[in-house]
Amino acid sequence: MTNENQTYFEDVELGDEIGPLEKVATDEGVVDFCTLWGNPIPNRFTSDEEAAKAKLPGPIVPGVMSMSLMAQLITDWAGPDGLKDLDVVFRQPVPHNKPLIITGTINDTRQEDGENVVQCDVLMTGTEGERYIIGTALVSLPSRS
């Protein structure tokens, strides 16, 4: 299938930016995610009381959910099967119902075992300088030829 939005290896350069992608994890989205995950509700991701018990200022977005939001930056850009490795560090609790800005920066491009590999730094930040999650992604891109 051809996709007019497909990014090709020849089109990318060291230093290029990916995104930003803005996402919001709503209360409802977090409850749905926890239900699917099998995490009994209420928990520290869904309830003020449970969050307070864990010494959190409020319910937070689960790390696995935040990471899934970050992965979309790459899959939107590289295609559904382009993300090969996503490695993140959770630096600050991620809040519900606030804009989460996801960005990437290409820091390496190379050909490895016949694959076109692009390495990116990825970040999830808030609108007031919060740096919620940092990480790197390894992406495989198709060639135009």
Add this chain to the structure above:
Amino acid sequence: MYFDLHCHSVSSDDSRATVEQYLKWIQVLRKRGYTVDGIVLTEHRKFDFDKDYSQLADDYGVIVLKGSELDTRFGHFLVYNVTQGLANDIDFADVRMDARELMKAAQHHGALAIPAHPGRFGIGLVEFMDKGETFEDVKIVERLNGGGRPGENERADELCDSMGYLGTGASDAHLASHVCTCMTNFGMDICNEEDLVAALLSGEFSPVRLEETSIT
């Protein structure tokens, strides 16, 4: 010379950048008109005696020095010119060591230990000084840290101004594209770790942001 005195490679548990990715990124910065001469890899709670980056350094035309960032009960300390003798005397993995003993041991072995991000909430030197702790050997602190949250570098500024400390600048990068966002501008040439300690002890340096190194 512009040096980033604090960055972490994948040798540190929470970094996701290889040394080569840092060096590639520095080429991007140079293409954009910024000046970078060298970096110091300050890995968490260890010193990589066995790692040799000289070939990479030559390939990319960047001076690559090695140091450490050690956890202490009074916050993190950057250690420059780590020697085997220092590593024998101090357990680098001990997150509860006394920073004052570390500073003394460093001095004894020709190294230098300075507080990293002293304004950092919860863990910066300021927190411990506010509780009445004193640190007579501190003369230099990391004044400008690229990983700070709003307000943290300002607390470091106040500390330097009130105590008369000299201040360095560094990125505290854990990702390739964050390296050299803050650096230290030295008035003398630095080729190795001994030169670096001499340059710091000379007092001839100042913290800078990457934008200030632009030659365009």
Add this chain to the structure above:
Amino acid sequence: MALELEYDRSLYGKEHEAGPFEVTEDMIISFNQSISQMGACYNDRDAAVEAGYRGIIAPPTLCTLFVRRVELPDINLKFGKTRFHGGQRVQSKTPIVAGDSISASSHLKEVYAKTGRSGTMVFIVWETTFTNQLGEVVADVQESYAARE
């Protein structure tokens, strides 16, 4: 006084298995809805087949939902009261397709201490390999949990 980590070191080298877990189309679509994941190959069977897949494929992080279904033993760490998720890594090898059965195998990778804005923390890292019904490794997932004083 150095911090001596006390935990059950005999767990190194032991695998803890779980599954197989059925990955259904409904599960993938519910996952997509909870995170507003668009993308034709994740949501539309015809589009996925046209793109060369056996069916709807799962976004690369869906396998992380199964990590906690492995019953991991307590490592009996004598440190800290609260735990939080410190980091995660997903290495995708081949896409998970709707209808796949996924098995998990986890082992203890590493335990170490560090200090941060919130004091001393001990990190516990588990690594899980997911394999599909064809015997192909679909993903490796590393999760690190931090225990805080």
